[in-house]
Amino acid sequence: MLALGVLLGLAFPALADLARPLMPATVFLIVLGTLLRVDSQAVIAALRRPSLSVLLPAVVMVVCPLMIGVAGHLLGLSPELALAVVLAVSAPPSSGTAAVARMLGLDSAVPLMVTVLSMVLAPVTVPLLAGWFGGLEISALELALRLALLIGSAEGVAFLLRRHAAAVLAAHDRVVDGAIVAALLVFAVATMAGIRAQIAADAQAATLCLALAFAFNIALQAGGAMLLPGNLAQRLTVGLILGNRNVGLVWSALGAAASPRMALYFAAMQLPIYILPRLIETLIGREKTKVPL
Template sequence: MQSSLLRLIPRGPTLLAFGVLLGLICPALADLAHPMMPTTIFLIVLGTLLRIDGEAVIAALRQPSLSVLLPAVVMVACPLTIGVAGYALGLSPELALAIVLAVSAPPSSGTAAVARMLGFDGAVPLVVTVLSMVLAPVTVPLLAGWFGGLEISAFELALRLALLIGSAEGVAFLLRRHAAPMLTAHGGLVDGIIVAALLVFAVATMAGIRAQIAADLQAAMLCLVLAVACNIALQVAGAALLPGTFAQRLTVGLILGNRNVGLVWSALGTAASPRMALYFAATQLPIYILPRLIETLIGRDKRKARA
């Protein structure tokens, strides 16, 4: 079992892209996995918290660029900018709000694992993700309330997010306190569990999407184009505007572009309209497919360097 999970890690980007396609090709499998979405989100968040290094957190807190600036950019500046752009483009209020909610989510809890799969440093994504998750119960409801249109109060949304994140933090605290040596020795296994949970989540997010695509292909294509464009724009902005090495800038791009939309989606529950759910599902495609493309580009770059 452990060796099987460990073998998932280097194949992660390919597996995650496969999960989305599998969910679309096999709707019955996606429907079967759909009830497991909250559980997979919990496992992904828990795994991220278990992989955090206390020394890395302390070091990050001493760097305002990591502890203040980058989380503020991720959780406030990005959703505000994208939201204003969405309304300026004349998108429907429902779709514009869906985009704001997706971008207001903290970085994907699997970003650190994906960064390590790609050969990048996973410490920065871990720290920024954890700090962003602390901010999420405050910033997400405020942004949702500011843009308006949700069938759920800001307080209830904040409470749901706090319970989801807080429960994972509580379990992580207990495990780190009573099983710290084991967690240190088996960090790769935790990454494997995160990848497995991401794979199940990727399949689950496609539940009902094939039927929605068949019912309204134009709306589905619009959501897909917007989701891919938004992710790429954020990744390019992060990689181009912030300083650092090539690998560091690509890592920041992953942090900005790949969001834990499932966390917000799970917290919204039935308050997420079918059109919102369609957009949220569309965001999974670039989240899971772009790392595979980045892996290919990095491989070509390394081959050129050796030549």
């Protein structure tokens, strides 16, 4: 359904243009929904494991962007595209990752915990990485303030709702998941605003962006699967965390500072996020049907 949202945005540019102003609101709802689904006890248990509470967020928010930035340099990407690649990977894990993990039958506590911790780090790490790689038409301080405002407002609303409506939230947890997916769908349509025209104008650049988006996502998921010990489900969960990023958070914070080429890459990033979980589901299904010798 989420991949269909991308195709709808491409097929009907007017619909994408109509949804584009809603992108910041959908990002806010996605972040808010993720915070509302946090299980305090599960998060506290995960925080007691340094490999998950310290190592994994550091890898997600610092190591991965640096590695991808070096890879972009070695591949000879243009400075504009290389910066877009770094910014996309410097974003926290996708807020829908926990919901996707639950749909795949994986542990959702770890993605939630790492996502929350990464969002706390984002106003610091994203501007620093953007400033280090250079070329962004916005100051690091302004980017930090925009990220802090977007994330902080969602955290504030989540705190109030959890404090005054905890029973209602507990009774309608599936509704929260549904709201996250619905916001993701609108976001998917909105990301395609102006993209069809860019594809028509420069199909080669669009193909390159799409190939890089899939290649880097798969590489990060494969690296994540090998990062920590565990069974297949645990490894796939870590892979999802590293590969699927909340590009919309950084994109919304950038606003007009995101150039058309950067927007093209950010849009291309949506396809592997929405398509690869189906392949992961296939892997899980094959693992479950294996007959022991």
